[in-house]
Amino acid sequence: xxxEVTGVSKRxxxxxxxxxxxxxxPSGRLTALLGPSGGGKSTLLRIIAGLxxxxxxxxxxxxxxxxxxxxxxxxxxxxxxxxxxxKHLTVxxxxxxxxxxxxxxxxxxxxxxxxxxALVHLEQFADRLPAQLSGGQxxxxxxxxxxxxxxxVLLLDEPFGALDAKVRKELREWLRRLHDEVHVTTVFVTHDxxxxxxxxxxxxVINDGRxxxxxxxxxxxxxxxxxxxMRFLGPVTQxxxxxxxxxxxxxxxxxxxxxxxxxxxxxxxxxxxxxRVEVSTGEQLVLATMTRTEFLRLGVDVxxxxxxxxxxxxxxxxxxxxxxxxxxxxxxxxx
Amino acid sequence: MGRGRGPGRWAARAVVTAYLVLLVAWPLWLxxxxxxxxxxxxxxxxxxxxxVAHALRLTVVVAILSVVLNTVFxxxxxxxxxxxxxxxRRLLNxxxxxxxxxxxxxxxxxxxxxxxxxxxxxxxxxxDAGLQVVFATPGIVLATTFVALPLVIRxxxxxLEEIGTEQEQAAQSLGATAGQTFRRIxxxxxxxxxxxxxxLSLARSLGEFGxxxxxxxxxxxxxxxxxLVVEEKYLNFDQGGAYATAFLLALVAVACIVVVSIIRPxxxxx
Numbered sequence: 074x075x076x077e078v079t080g081v082s083k084r085x086x087x088x089x090x091x092x093x094x095x096x097x098x099p100s101g102r103l104t105a106l107l108g109p110s111g112g113g114k115s116t117l118l119r120i121i122a123g124l125x126x127x128x129x130x131x132x133x134x135x136x137x138x139x140x141x142x143x144x145x146x147x148x149x150x151x152x153x154x155x156x157x158x159x160k161h162l163t164v165x166x167x168x169x170x171x172x173x174x175x176x177x178x179x180x181x182x183x184x185x186x187x188x189x190x191a192l193v194h195l196e197q198f199a200d201r202l203p204a205q206l207s208g209g210q211x212x213x214x215x216x217x218x219x220x221x222x223x224x225x226v227l228l229l230d231e232p233f234g235a236l237d238a239k240v241r242k243e244l245r246e247w248l249r250r251l252h253d254e255v256h257v258t259t260v261f262v263t264h265d266x267x268x269x270x271x272x273x274x275x276x277x278v279i280n281d282g283r284x285x286x287x288x289x290x291x292x293x294x295x296x297x298x299x300x301x302x303m304r305f306l307g308p309v310t311q312x313x314x315x316x317x318x319x320x321x322x323x324x325x326x327x328x329x330x331x332x333x334x335x336x337x338x339x340x341x342x343x344x345x346x347x348x349r350v351e352v353s354t355g356e357q358l359v360l361a362t363m364t365r366t367e368f369l370r371l372g373v374d375v376x377x378x379x380x381x382x383x384x385x386x387x388x389x390x391x392x393x394x395x396x397x398x399x400x401x402x403x404x405x406x407x408x
Numbered sequence: 409m410g411r412g413r414g415p416g417r418w419a420a421r422a423v424v425t426a427y428l429v430l431l432v433a434w435p436l437w438l439x440x441x442x443x444x445x446x447x448x449x450x451x452x453x454x455x456x457x458x459x460v461a462h463a464l465r466l467t468v469v470v471a472i473l474s475v476v477l478n479t480v481f482x483x484x485x486x487x488x489x490x491x492x493x494x495x496x497r498r499l500l501n502x503x504x505x506x507x508x509x510x511x512x513x514x515x516x517x518x519x520x521x522x523x524x525x526x527x528x529x530x531x532x533x534x535x536d537a538g539l540q541v542v543f544a545t546p547g548i549v550l551a552t553t554f555v556a557l558p559l560v561i562r563x564x565x566x567x568l569e570e571i572g573t574e575q576e577q578a579a580q581s582l583g584a585t586a587g588q589t590f591r592r593i594x595x596x597x598x599x600x601x602x603x604x605x606x607x608l609s610l611a612r613s614l615g616e617f618g619x620x621x622x623x624x625x626x627x628x629x630x631x632x633x634x635x636l637v638v639e640e641k642y643l644n645f646d647q648g649g650a651y652a653t654a655f656l657l658a659l660v661a662v663a664c665i666v667v668v669s670i671i672r673p674x675x676x677x678x
Contacts, residue, residue, distance in 0.1 A: 124577050144580045151581040157574035161596040170592075171582035215578075222582055 075100035075258040076121060076226060081130030083116055090116040092282040094130070098226075098260055098275070103252045105273035106262045109305070113282040114262045115230055121260070122228050123147045135225045150219030150257075154231040156211040158203035164214050165190070165199040171222035189217040192251070209240040216248075220255065229261035233268070245272050266306050270294065278302050295388055303390045310360040312383060314392050321387030322361035324350060325380050326373060333380035334359075338373050352381050436658060442651040450652040459629045460637055460653065467634040467657075470545065470620075471613035474553040478609050482560030483602060487594075489561075490568040507557045515554050516622025523547060523623075543625035548633065551619035556612040560605030567601035568594075600672060607668045611661035 076098040083091040091113045098104050106114040119125040121132055123144035131140045139147050159167050166173075168189055172182045190196045193213040195206075203211055212232060219227060232248070233241040249272050252259055263269050269276050270290045278285040278293065278301075286298040297303035300316050309316045312334065328335035336354035343349075348368040350361045359381050363371070373379055383389055443450055454460050489501055507515065523531040523541035534541055541547045575597065579589040595602075617635040624631040632640070634657055642650035 122581055124581065144577070145583045145585065147581075149581060151578065153574050153578065155574060157578040159575055159578070159593060170579065170584075174583045174588060218578075218582065 075135055076260070077131075077133035078117070078121065079131045079133070081117070081120060081127045081132065083113075083120065083125065083127050089282050091120075091127075094279075094282070094284055096277055096284060096287065098258065098277075100135075100258050101256050102274040103249070103259045103261070103272060104275045104277065105269035106260060106277050106279055107266060107269040107305070108264065108279035108285075110264055112280045114264075114277075114279045117279065118228050118230050118260060118262050121226075122149050122151045124151070148222075148225040150222065150224035150227045152212070152215050152219050152227070152229040152232050154234045156203070156208075156215045156235075158211050158215060160203055163200050163202060164195060164206070167203065167214055168217045168221050170218060175222070185221060189221055192220075192254075193217045207240075208236050209244055212236065212244065216251075220257070224257065226258045226260065229259070231262050231264070234263075241268075248272060270306070278305065280305075297388060297390055300390045300393055303388070308360075308362075311357060311392060312359050312381065313357075315383065315389040316392055317383050317387060317389045319349070319360045319362040321384045321389075322359060322381055323384050324352065324361050324363070324371060324373065326371065326377065328378050328380050330380045330382065333382035335378065335380050338375050338377045338379055341368075341373075341375060343368075352379055354381070436662075439651055439655050439658060442648070443655040446648070450648045451655075454649055454652045454656070457649075459632070460634075460649075462629050463632050463634050463637045464653075464656070466545070466548075466631070467614060470548050470552050470633065471610055473549045474556060474613045475606055475609045477549075477553045478556055478560050479602065479606055482557070482605060482609075483564060483598075486561050486564040486568055490565055491573065504558050504561055507554055512551075512555050512616065512618030512620075513622060516551055516619035519547065519551055519554070519619070519623050523550070542623050543627070543631060545631065547623040548620050548631060551623045552613045552616045555616050555619050556609040559608040559612060560602065563605035563608065564598055564601045567598045571597045603668060603672070607664045611664055614657055614660055 076096075078094060078096045078098075081091055081094045082089075094113070094117060096117075106118060108114045116125060120127045121134070123139065123142060123146075127140070131138060133139060134147060134149065144151075159170065162170070165186055168186045169182050172185060177185075186199075187196070190199055193216060195210060195213055195217065198206060198210065198214075203214065206214065216229075216232075229248075233244050236244065245268055248261075261272075270293075273290060275287070276290055276293050277287050280301055286293060286302045293302060294306055297306065300309075303309055303316050303318075308319055310319045310322065311317075312322060323333075325333065334354045336352040336359065338350055339353040339358065340351040341348065342351075343365065346365055348363055348365055350363065350368070350373070352359045352361060361381060485500075485504070489497065520528065520542050522529050523534065525531050525535045525540060525542055528542065531541060539546065541550065571594075575593050576589050579593045580586075584592065615635060616633075617639070620633055621636060621639075624633065624636065626632050626636050626640075634653055638650050638653045638657070641647070641653065
């Protein structure tokens with residue numbers, strides 16, 4: 074294990090950011106810390122980096138107890154959401170910063186910086202100031218700067234959060250490819266479940282200062298540990314006392330299936346290739362999604378009597394009886 | 409405001425221009441005019457007078473010392489106020505404006521009460537140790553520093569607040585010590601704030617009169633500064649000499665500000 078977090082707690086005044094959190098992050102993998110804003114994931118990342126001090130607990134990095142070490146001695150590379158570019162230094166000097174601090178020979182610095190600039194495709198921008206780069210380019214520069222000192226672990230705090238949707242998508246694909254090339258243990262924080270599912274080898278779901286579940290994207294998606302994880306990873310609907318994903322709800326015409334729940338189609342909405350069918354079962358409004366082809370084959374419309382049931386083998390989670398508020402996975406991150 | 413077109417905008421400009429001309433530009437111009445009324449004779453007379461030359465030298469030395477003190481402590485206090493949360497922080501912040509709001513003459517009297525050689529609270533002890541503060545150069549430096557204290561801080565604090573702490577944290581995670589972070593990241597980021605603060609402090613220090621008048625003792629050829637020379641000459645009906653000295657003082661101050669506004673980049677890279 075590359076990063077061992079054991080029993081870490083952190084408070085800011087009355088606010089409990091983390092409570093007795095223990096996580097093991099494997100070497101050489103790309104791990105996502107996923108959760109809603111204010112859930113404590115950024116705090117955990119900053120504690121691993123040494124930018125924040127935990128009230129209790131220990132942090133180990135590559136077998137070394139780092140709990141009391143200052144950030145500069147931890148051997149971590151850190152990438153900030155808002156780039157933290159050194160505004161008065163050129164792109165080249167930004168990337169060279171860590172090497173200059175370490176007083177490496179000039180020739181070595183030049184060679185290494187050239188390599189890194191090529192890696193992040195910024196060779197032609199070496200002599201520009203950060204203000205002359207786009208957001209995506211600045212973030213790639215920040216990444217090269219963090220990689221320059223050959224960190225044991227690379228930590229990224231919402232690295233694509235300040236970028237527009239298109240650049241964000243490009244950059245996360247690029248991060249995945251970069252990681253396959255460089256293989257440094259990488260942890261990134263995100264509140265975007267799609268980003269985590271697409272990029273990460275391993276996902277740690279954090280909410281309310283606690284770890285909800287740790288697993289691969291498949292494990293999380295196919296067997297969510299609780300209703301929070303299920304809700305956070307995508308849209309859900311309720312059928313009886315179970316939470317289920319709308320595309321795992323099967324709709325059939327007629328009410329003769331004894332294992333299914335009978336109801337009437339209350340609403341039909343088409344969004345591109347996807348059709349959302351809302352079925353009223355009397356006490357519940359169940360949402361089913363299907364492709365347009367499936368919908369046409371089914372041949373239902375508002376008012377049709379249908380029966381709905383969960384597709385066999387689909388992941389379901391019992392609804393928590395106290396009716397805790399539904400938390401959507403689409404919250405806007407507020408820093 | 410200011411974005412309107414037509415007569416209102418021109419009227420606003422005319423009012424502002426007239427206000428500045430009547431209050432600043434014209435009076436200063438008249439000082440210059442009086443200085444050169446007899447050609448260069450007045451200026452030459454001033455520079456050749458050993459007492460005046462001494463006063464000018466003393467003023468420059470005092471101004472430089474107090475600017476150095478105010479720059480070092482000003483940057484330190486600014487970092488303290490912006491980067492740390494501690495009890496009494498707001499009180500400290502408010503206290504820093506006292507030198508601007510209290511009359512310099514009160515500052516002078518207060519310093520005499522503390523450092524006065526005979527009856528001061530702290531003065532006799534220092535005098536026994538061989539350091540005379542009041543009626544000597546240290547007192548003048550102290551008074552000048554006190555009066556110009558907030559200028560660097562008020563220029564640096566907003567810049568520090570704006571740049572935030574992320575660049576510093578990034579430097580630390582890249583292996584920089586606190587000293588390296590300050591030198592390589594913080595200082596370049598605040599350098600224009602510091603420069604402007606230094607210039608304002610220098611201009612203010614060169615021109616300080618009230619506080620210096622009380623603590624210096626105004627001894628001719630020893631503790632008489634340039635501003636005191638202006639007053640002395642003016643009261644002794646040597647108006648030409650007074651205007652010439654005043655002109656020199658104003659010239660240095662204006663030159664400082666002009667130089668900075670020329671070298672300051674039009675658009676700071678952000």
